[in-house]
Amino acid sequence: MKAGTALNTRLDHRNPLVFDTHELGRRPGAMQRLSREIAAPADLGLAGVIGVPEGAPLKLKLRLEAVMEGVLVTGTARASAVGECVRCLESVERELKADFQEMFSYPDADDRSRSKAEPADDAEDDEDTLFLEDGLFDLEPVLRDVVVLALPLQPVCREDCLGLCPDCGLSLNDDPDHHHDAVDIRWAALQGLVTDQGDEKDNMSGTASDGVQGAAEKQEK
Ligand SMILES: [Zn+2]
């Protein structure tokens, strides 16, 4: 049983992402606002793409609201996320703002709400139901989910980032006119070939001997 497993892990009130709801006293309608600045936990974000560095300041604003079956938590998390531009690989910094709302149920309230809920919904709900543990709740899983959702999957340093030259890797943002002359030389050679063929055709339209002479003259040059 998932709920049972969750209840066995005792929450540590010293964990900065664990919050205490005792002040609400299980009185529906009671409300409490709190803000807390914490050091970001490790691996907060999209691994290898963009995330909040471990230990970076993370500001949390929460509103705890007691309802019949538990505590409804509404809040906002703010932090700076750091990553890498997917086009030019420059570092990217994004101000992150993630809103969330989550219900933490009283462990004993689960049975009451279960009897009211439709059986079909219940199976699915069980997976996602978060519970209060001795009046405490752990915001970490909620925070992790919303932070990932709030971050760009493909961060760019700016919308019109030109990326890197596919041939040499130079940042085209530094030199938008950057190009490779080697390519131009090849084209020039091809163009020269076309011109030569044109000449030959012209020669051929003359007398046969002139044409041979013309070609010979060309080779001497
Ligand atoms: Zn870029």
Ligand SMILES: [Zn+2]
């Ligand atoms: Zn290049």
